[in-house]
Amino acid sequence: xxxxxxxxxxxxxxxxxxxxxxxxxxxxxxxxxxxxxxxxxxxxxxxxxxxxxxxxxxxxxxxxxxxxxxxxxxxxxxxxxxxxxxxxxxxxxxxxxxxxxxxxxxxxxxxxxxxxxxxxxxxxxxxxxxxxxxxxxxxxxxxxxxxxxxxxxxxxxxxxxxxxxxxxxxxxxxxxxxxxxxxxxxxxxxxxxxxxxxxxxxxxxxxxxxxxxxxxxxxxxxxxxxxxxxxxxxxxxxxxxxxxxxxxxxxxxxxxxxxxxxxxxxxx
Amino acid sequence: xxxxxxxxxxxxxxxxxxxxxxxxxxxxxxxxxxxxxxxxxxxxxxxxxxxxxxxxxxxxxxxxxxxxxxxxxxxxxxxxxxxxxxxxxxxxxxxxxxxxxxxxxxxxxxxxxxxxxxxxxxxxxxxxxxxxxxxxxxxxxxxxxxxxxxxxxxxxxxxxxxxxxxxxxxxxxxxxxxxxxxxxxxxxxxxxxxxxxxxxxxxxxxxxxxxxxxxxxxxxxxxxxxxxxxxxxxxxxxxxxxxxxxxxxxxxxxxxxxxxxxxxxxxx
Numbered sequence: 001x002x003x004x005x006x007x008x009x010x011x012x013x014x015x016x017x018x019x020x021x022x023x024x025x026x027x028x029x030x031x032x033x034x035x036x037x038x039x040x041x042x043x044x045x046x047x048x049x050x051x052x053x054x055x056x057x058x059x060x061x062x063x064x065x066x067x068x069x070x071x072x073x074x075x076x077x078x079x080x081x082x083x084x085x086x087x088x089x090x091x092x093x094x095x096x097x098x099x100x101x102x103x104x105x106x107x108x109x110x111x112x113x114x115x116x117x118x119x120x121x122x123x124x125x126x127x128x129x130x131x132x133x134x135x136x137x138x139x140x141x142x143x144x145x146x147x148x149x150x151x152x153x154x155x156x157x158x159x160x161x162x163x164x165x166x167x168x169x170x171x172x173x174x175x176x177x178x179x180x181x182x183x184x185x186x187x188x189x190x191x192x193x194x195x196x197x198x199x200x201x202x203x204x205x206x207x208x209x210x211x212x213x214x215x216x217x218x219x220x221x222x223x224x225x226x227x228x229x230x231x232x233x234x235x236x237x238x239x240x241x242x243x244x245x246x247x248x249x250x251x252x253x254x255x256x257x258x259x260x261x262x263x264x265x266x267x268x
Numbered sequence: 269x270x271x272x273x274x275x276x277x278x279x280x281x282x283x284x285x286x287x288x289x290x291x292x293x294x295x296x297x298x299x300x301x302x303x304x305x306x307x308x309x310x311x312x313x314x315x316x317x318x319x320x321x322x323x324x325x326x327x328x329x330x331x332x333x334x335x336x337x338x339x340x341x342x343x344x345x346x347x348x349x350x351x352x353x354x355x356x357x358x359x360x361x362x363x364x365x366x367x368x369x370x371x372x373x374x375x376x377x378x379x380x381x382x383x384x385x386x387x388x389x390x391x392x393x394x395x396x397x398x399x400x401x402x403x404x405x406x407x408x409x410x411x412x413x414x415x416x417x418x419x420x421x422x423x424x425x426x427x428x429x430x431x432x433x434x435x436x437x438x439x440x441x442x443x444x445x446x447x448x449x450x451x452x453x454x455x456x457x458x459x460x461x462x463x464x465x466x467x468x469x470x471x472x473x474x475x476x477x478x479x480x481x482x483x484x485x486x487x488x489x490x491x492x493x494x495x496x497x498x499x500x501x502x503x504x505x506x507x508x509x510x511x512x513x514x515x516x517x518x519x520x521x522x523x524x525x526x527x528x529x530x531x532x533x534x535x536x
Binding site: 255 | 410
């Protein structure tokens with residue numbers, strides 16, 4: 001089969017991908033994002049989300065990667081497009097990529113008609129892409145399949161967030177632009193705030209894992225905003241050593257979400 | 269007092285700082301590293317580790333930062349050096365720094381004569397600087413004050429690791445170039461491996477927090493090496509959801525170290 005190679009920077013696909021790669025907000029606007037690398041391509045092949053194109057670098061791509069690109073295209077019914085190296089590198093959201101990208105839907109969950117009796121994670125102003133992706137991954141690993149974020153947080157589907165999420169995006173319901181006041185319209189149950197400034201001891205306080213719970217986590221540095229703290233029904237403190245100010249938000253979320261999981265598993 | 273400004277790229281200080289900023293291995297070789305930013309400068313002012321110089325950017329520095337630089341110099345007895353903007357930016361390990369750096373000792377703990385009956389964290393091949401720093405910070409927060417790393421791990425004192433550690437470096441004993449076989453000569457007690465491929469359930473297995481423990485964590489992707497697994501006395505698995513492959517190493521360490529802390533606190 002003769003392969004057509006995209007060679008022109010004026011090509012409409014190239015222009016669209018470049019926007020997504022360069023502007024973290026574009027994924028939401030365009031409805032599509034760029035998933036770079038072998039691992040994400042494999043997850044997409046298996047989970048089959050909506051895919052617009054599978055993008056392969058023209059040269060310096062291993063046979064395995066080329067075969068994977070064909071598999072993803074077949075599994076999702078999407079076009080496989082080969083792109084000249086220079087153009088590929090210009091639209092690739094990471095340096096030294098492996099030569100495969102998938103243009104996949106930036107899917108947001110719709111707001112429920114009635115609040116869901118489900119566990120959730122709420123992120124208040126988390127702006128670092130790596131942290132954001134890791135938080136989605138940690139939520140899924142802990143069994144929490146709903147993640148909501150405040151208007152000031154990083155976009156869930158920005159390519160760097162997607163990459164750090166390691167595929168968790170495709171198994172979690174994502175709600176963006178959720179104000180703290182809106183949380184109780186999305187989720188029924190306790191709203192637990194993790195706050196380094198005070199609250200009850202996470203480990204020593206019984207009962208908080210009964211029924212569905214939303215864990216709220218604030219940004220590195222400022223922590224939870226006053227609006228988020230006001231929306232919480234309960235305040236908890238991770239008992240850290242006195243000569244240490246705080247935990248990284250990813251570590252704090254891991255501690256809270258897995259303490260929820262531990263309590264759930266042991267109650268079974 | 270007339271201020272002398274370092275203006276020449278040929279200045280010995282500049283040459284030394286540039287090496288530290290550019291090569292992550294240089295901190296160990298030189299015995300000094302560069303701590304960038306207000307937070308680290310404050311920790312250094314309070315903890316008073318050995319400091320060689322306090323480095324201030326000549327212009328676009330707030331009054332608070334300039335005052336802090338004088339405080340750090342006074343508290344540690346180090347020279348305060350003002351550096352022309354271009355040169356400062358060339359040796360600063362982060363982009364858009366706040367204009368203050370401290371050249372502080374890269375201090376490693378010496379090997380104990382007899383194995384220590386202390387909790388510890390062992391890092392096997394963790395290469396990402398951000399992860400490495402966060403792990404040191406999480407260890408301190410959980411009360412674990414000894415961190416050892418394998419020969420293939422990132423350098424503890426590389427400027428980016430120091431920055432991600434948020435000052436925890438100055439409260440933790442750091443041991444580098446520790447092979448898995450050497451762990452038991454440093455620490456007396458259980459050697460616990462966290463492994464996604466199998467092991468006993470972290471939450472459901474009793475007893476492992478009795479007596480001192482070393483938690484071993486592997487690199488993102490490969491996990492613990494065979495050598496590290498062979499050195500472990502016990503193997504544990506964090507019970508994550510089935511459709512999620514693994515946790516980020518920072519999140520996994522947070523779960524294991526805070527489960528240790530929880531058990532210790534509740535046993536008191």
